[in-house]
Amino acid sequence: MSAQRANRAEPGAGADLYLERVLRPALDTCRQDIARFRAAPAPARDKASVHGGHEPVTDLDLTLQDRLTTELGRAFPGLPVIAEEGLTEIPELPDDCLLVDPLDGTAPFLAGSSDYAIAICLVRDGIPAQGVIDLPAHDIRVSAAPGLLHVTGDVTRLPHHGPRTVLTSPGHADAVQARMAGTGWSMHPVATASVKITHVALGRAPAAVYLPRPGGGAAPWDYPAAALAVAAAGGTVHDTTGSDLARARPARLDGWLASLHPPDADLSALLRPPAAPHL
Numbered sequence: 001m002s003a004q005r006a007n008r009a010e011p012g013a014g015a016d017l018y019l020e021r022v023l024r025p026a027l028d029t030c031r032q033d034i035a036r037f038r039a040a041p042a043p044a045r046d047k048a049s050v051h052g053g054h055e056p057v058t059d060l061d062l063t064l065q066d067r068l069t070t071e072l073g074r075a076f077p078g079l080p081v082i083a084e085e086g087l088t089e090i091p092e093l094p095d096d097c098l099l100v101d102p103l104d105g106t107a108p109f110l111a112g113s114s115d116y117a118i119a120i121c122l123v124r125d126g127i128p129a130q131g132v133i134d135l136p137a138h139d140i141r142v143s144a145a146p147g148l149l150h151v152t153g154d155v156t157r158l159p160h161h162g163p164r165t166v167l168t169s170p171g172h173a174d175a176v177q178a179r180m181a182g183t184g185w186s187m188h189p190v191a192t193a194s195v196k197i198t199h200v201a202l203g204r205a206p207a208a209v210y211l212p213r214p215g216g217g218a219a220p221w222d223y224p225a226a227a228l229a230v231a232a233a234g235g236t237v238h239d240t241t242g243s244d245l246a247r248a249r250p251a252r253l254d255g256w257l258a259s260l261h262p263p264d265a266d267l268s269a270l271l272r273p274p275a276a277p278h279l
Contacts, residue, residue, distance in 0.1 A: 017150055019122050019130040020143035022075040023068065030064045030102075030118060031136045044110055048088045056106050061085050064102035068120065072098050076122075084221055090252050095126045099221040099250060105192030114138065115191040117198065121225040126249045131225025133198050142198055142229050146246070149232035151202065158204045161188050166267065167196045167208035175211055179270055193218050193256075197226035200258045201233045209270045212240055212255035220250035227258070235260035240271045 037060045044056040065085045072081050076098060082091065083100035093099075098120065103109060105116035114137035122130040133142045140153035161167065168176040170189040177187050188205070190196045196208035210218060223245060227237040231246035237258040238244055245256060255271050 017130065017143045017145060017148060019120065020132045020141070020150070023071060023120065023132055026067050026071040027118065027132070027134050027141065030067055030134070033060060033063055033067070034136050041110075044106070047085075056110060057085060058106065058110070061103045061106055064118065065100060068100050068102055068118070072100070072120070082221065084219065090219055093123065093126075093220060093250060095123070097123050099123060099224065101194070101219075101221040104194045104222060108191040113191060115195045117192060117194045119194040119221065119225045121221070121228070121250070123224070123250060128224040128228050128246055128250065131228040133194050133225050133229060135195070135198065140202075142201065142226075144201075144225065144229040144232045146228070147232060149201070149229055155202050155204070158199060158202060161199070161205040162186065163206060165205055165207075166270070167199060167205050169196075169210060172209075172211045172213070176209060176270065185267075193222040194226045197223060197230060197237060197258045200235060200237075200260050201226060201229035203233070203260060206261065207257065207259040207267055209257045209267065210253075210255050212271060218253040218256065220252060223253070223256065224250045230258050230260065233260060238268075242268075 042059055044058045046054040047057040049055045062085055065083050069081045069083055080094055080097040081100060082093065082097055083102065085102060101119040103116060104119050109116040118134040120132045121128050130145045138153065138157045140155065143150045164185045166176060166185060166187045167190045168187050170191055173187055173189045180187060193210060199205045200208050227245040230237050236244055237246060237256055239253050240255045257267055257271055259267060
């Protein structure tokens with residue numbers, strides 16, 4: 001894999017993966033915070049979702065966000081940090097900013113699942129420049145920039161899905177299975193956008209999809225770091241318009257498809273509305 005520069009070198013970077021280096025101590029401490037919470041869970045409470053409705057939040061989410069935003073403030077003075085917790089709607093993103101999802105997948109985390117992640121993305125000139133996805137349950141950390149992918153940890157600790165398997169959200173499983181009927185492909189439910197996409201980047205599944213769905217969607221901090229990892233691994237993540245999400249301004253999405261290699265089925269059909277029934 002050839003190395004390329006990120007959109008802009010950061011102070012003292014010398015190469016692209018500066019974001020992971022400055023966050024490493026904070027991310028290690030976040031893993032300790034998560035282990036302590038697992039040992040002595042605290043109650044969750046409801047918060048207003050940026051997509052409408054409500055979703056769970058815990059003191060752990062806030063602790064992780066505080067650690068990460070504090071460290072990012074030191075490393076990138078003056079650069080806006082846009083973090084999920086505390087927001088009730090998606091703000092307009094500046095061209096240069098940092099996006100933080102301190103615990104992507106709080107609901108599955110609280111249910112005891114390993115399908116959660118910490119996701120951070122540096123955006124420069126409106127485009128994802130560097131990303132970090134931490135998978136604490138598997139002791140795996142992924143950092144990416146255009147043309148660069150670095151992984152720490154044993155990737156074989158992640159489940160390996162079949163060569164014709166599409167990962168999708170549990171709530172979309174039946175719809176994806178129905179659309180894949182007759183193709184020889186199957187689906188496997190995996191909660192959390194950044195986790196599904198990172199599985200694709202690491203070669204643990206050939207594709208992942210989030211179906212367009214009224215009232216659903218992905219927030220701009222959910223996916224760009226993982227999309228950079230897929231692109232660095234030679235794949236693509238695109239939205240319903242075909243836009244490459246590793247090279248597009250982060251925004252709220254109604255659907256996306258990640259694939260590592262061109263599949264032998266037209267998986268892009270998953271992002272199209274189902275055909276109306278014949279009457």
